[in-house]
Amino acid sequence: MFARSISIHLKPNSVANFTQLIEKETLPTLRKQKGFRDEMTFVAPGGAEAFGISLWDQKENAAPTAAMHIRAC
Numbered sequence: 001m002f003a004r005s006i007s008i009h010l011k012p013n014s015v016a017n018f019t020q021l022i023e024k025e026t027l028p029t030l031r032k033q034k035g036f037r038d039e040m041t042f043v044a045p046g047g048a049e050a051f052g053i054s055l056w057d058q059k060e061n062a063a064p065t066a067a068m069h070i071r072a073c
Contacts, residue, residue, distance in 0.1 A: 001037065001055055002062040008050045015047040022052075030054060035061030 010018055022041050030036045035057040043050045056062035 001057065002059045004054045004056065004062040004064070006052045006054075008052070010043075010048055010050055013047070015043055018043070018050060033061070 008018075027039060030039055037055040037057060039052060039054045041050060041052045054062070
């Protein structure tokens with residue numbers, strides 16, 4: 001299993017929007033990707049930053065081109 005991490009700077013007061021984006025757009029898209037296994041997202045206290053870890057079955061499937069780019073929140 002392979003992991004890919006991403007760090008995201010959030011706009012002020014956008015945690016609710018970010019959470020909805022992850023649940024309604026990002027996760028459904030990742031689930032369609034070859035080799036995707038799971039994803040965990042963490043938001044720092046204060047909501048200024050988020051950190052995500054996606055799990056993949058093979059290294060090539062975990063490459064940045066296999067993941068969706070998250071639009072700005």
